[in-house]
Amino acid sequence: QVQLVQSGAEVRKPGASVKLSCKGSGFTFSESIIHWMRQAPGQRLEWMGRINAASGNVGYSQRFQGRVTLSTDTSASIAYVEVSGLRSEDTAVYYCARGNYLSAWGKGTSVTVSS
Amino acid sequence: ETTLTQSPALVSAAPGDKVIISCRASEDVDDDVNWYQRKPGEAAISIIRDSKILVKGISPRFSGSGYGTDFTLTINNVESEDAAYYFCLQHDSFPHTFGQGTKLEIK
Numbered sequence: 001q002v003q004l005v006q007s008g009a010e011v012r013k014p015g016a017s018v019k020l021s022c023k024g025s026g027f028t029f030s031e032s033i034i035h036w037m038r039q040a041p042g043q044r045l046e047w048m049g050r051i052n053a054a055s056g057n058v059g060y061s062q063r064f065q066g067r068v069t070l071s072t073d074t075s076a077s078i079a080y081v082e083v084s085g086l087r088s089e090d091t092a093v094y095y096c097a098r099g100n101y102l103s104a105w106g107k108g109t110s111v112t113v114s115s
Numbered sequence: 116e117t118t119l120t121q122s123p124a125l126v127s128a129a130p131g132d133k134v135i136i137s138c139r140a141s142e143d144v145d146d147d148v149n150w151y152q153r154k155p156g157e158a159a160i161s162i163i164r165d166s167k168i169l170v171k172g173i174s175p176r177f178s179g180s181g182y183g184t185d186f187t188l189t190i191n192n193v194e195s196e197d198a199a200y201y202f203c204l205q206h207d208s209f210p211h212t213f214g215q216g217t218k219l220e221i222k
Contacts, residue, residue: 035211037213044202044213044214044215044216045202045204045213046213047209047210047211047212047213059209061209063210095159097159100206101149101164102149102151102161102204102211103161103164103170104161105151105158105159105160107156107157107158108158
């Protein structure tokens, strides 16, 4: 079945970067669109951006433009999100989801930014 | 950016009850609203797409309706397994946006 397995929890200091992964199985990853979202404690989900694994085309929310980089390794069926210049407000659970309808989601990766 | 206002934030229902969750968009999003269910420690699952299409494998106790700016998720004959966090998503425009979410508790 379709599955998205996300990497484990991360703790970083302010100013650092973090790169999270999302490994897909049960579908043709190289033909898929992968979205990334995050949810800070007590807040609603925020859409960060999406990447077309077939074309490499990437679209970002303006809110995250310049600080977030989406990428894929289609040979390994893995999508990545890298967030740089971390600040405490980036403490959140980060999710990946597949397809135009975000039909399948990963369980999320917790990122804590603290000095 | 389209804002989705979801209500209520918390609903408590007894088994057999009917629950209605609302999602209101700040601008017209056609029928481009999906609904999801997420349980603690589990991945979110898609239950309704494009406002009213029941996702394959989802119980017909779930239904969705709406067009334009007002959307609802209805859960008929609530069961204990329905206890979860529910949220709406608009995928009509970028950035995609989400409602605040609704926690459904079962009495």
